[in-house]
Amino acid sequence: MSGPDLPSFEDVRAAAERLRGVAHRTPVLVSRTLDAQVGGEVFLKCESFQRVGAFKFRGAYNAISRLSAEQLAAGVAAFSSGNHAQAVALAARELGSHAVILMPADAPASKVDAVLGYGAEVVTYDRYTEDRLALGTALAAERGMTLIPPYDHRDVIAGQGTAALELLEDVPGLDVLVVPVGGGGLIAGSAIAAKAMRPDIRVVGVEPAAGDDTRRSLRAGRRVTVDVPHTIADGQAVSTPGELTFAVNQRLVDDIVTVADDDILDAMRFAFDRLKIVLEPSGATPLAAVLSGSSGTAPKQGLVLSGGNIGTARFLDLMAR
Numbered sequence: 001m002s003g004p005d006l007p008s009f010e011d012v013r014a015a016a017e018r019l020r021g022v023a024h025r026t027p028v029l030v031s032r033t034l035d036a037q038v039g040g041e042v043f044l045k046c047e048s049f050q051r052v053g054a055f056k057f058r059g060a061y062n063a064i065s066r067l068s069a070e071q072l073a074a075g076v077a078a079f080s081s082g083n084h085a086q087a088v089a090l091a092a093r094e095l096g097s098h099a100v101i102l103m104p105a106d107a108p109a110s111k112v113d114a115v116l117g118y119g120a121e122v123v124t125y126d127r128y129t130e131d132r133l134a135l136g137t138a139l140a141a142e143r144g145m146t147l148i149p150p151y152d153h154r155d156v157i158a159g160q161g162t163a164a165l166e167l168l169e170d171v172p173g174l175d176v177l178v179v180p181v182g183g184g185g186l187i188a189g190s191a192i193a194a195k196a197m198r199p200d201i202r203v204v205g206v207e208p209a210a211g212d213d214t215r216r217s218l219r220a221g222r223r224v225t226v227d228v229p230h231t232i233a234d235g236q237a238v239s240t241p242g243e244l245t246f247a248v249n250q251r252l253v254d255d256i257v258t259v260a261d262d263d264i265l266d267a268m269r270f271a272f273d274r275l276k277i278v279l280e281p282s283g284a285t286p287l288a289a290v291l292s293g294s295s296g297t298a299p300k301q302g303l304v305l306s307g308g309n310i311g312t313a314r315f316l317d318l319m320a321r
Helices: 011-021 032-036 056-064 068-073 083-094 109-117 132-143 155-168 185-197 213-220 243-252 261-275 283-290 312-319
Strands: 041-046 075-077 099-104 123-124 176-180 202-208 253-261 301-303
Touching: 011 056, 011 155, 011 185, 011 283, 032 041, 032 068, 032 155, 032 261, 041 083, 041 155, 056 083, 075 083, 083 099, 083 109, 099 109, 109 123, 123 132, 155 176, 155 185, 155 243, 155 301, 176 185, 176 283, 185 202, 185 243, 202 213, 202 283, 213 243, 213 253, 253 261, 253 283, 261 283, 261 312, 283 301
Parallel strands: 041 301, 075 099, 099 123, 176 202, 176 301, 202 253
Antiparallel strands: none
């Protein structure tokens, strides 16, 4: 499935070539304990081990690597709650450019520190009262930079799809692919790759219960806006699906399910105690869906655990709840 502005499977494969030797080919973990608990085989694509600690590096690098020398010299701008911010900052540095990032004032301190550590400039805004798209667009125009949005961009979507491409190459017989949903870039790219490689695979997205804008949009047949969600899954605190991402997901995603914050906390505990990996709340939502049963059952499920960017203090605070 593709259109004049929508990415295709060929775009995902081209992104994989650009990322070869630059992004990590992240591990796929299994757990007999998890398999026994859910009644089937589960394969965990651990993007928490990706550069910057999240899948976002894939899309950011793919998009920035396609800019002209003049655009790279002028720099790039982005808006993000954290992981895309870090990804753009690092990708820009790797490609000889520089970045300015618009971040919400309440973004986790560990993510802000990481962005600064990669050499980017940070400008803050209030996510509950200000429009980040308008602010980011104005900031990029004012400084003559190229805006790299977190999900609604053809090259970003294609780059994110390489995570699912790798997972399906490593585990070709998956029945279901479970992917977290924020703005929709990861699941859009994942669905493009998965449906091309295994047409009968079922693609299921997971949103926090407090912010189910994509689920509502798919059911309504149009993009629906909800209030900015208050959820521990800050990376999924999006109020409206992207235009491009929704166009892809409307055609290729089979279902969207939701998980409560308590389910996410349980999944983070399970990952730490049983799998010995640290997940940020957004990265744990697919595992939460499988453990809670909301995503259904299948003989072989693949989960994209999207990131592990969480500081020690916040992790301990959440685990103490």
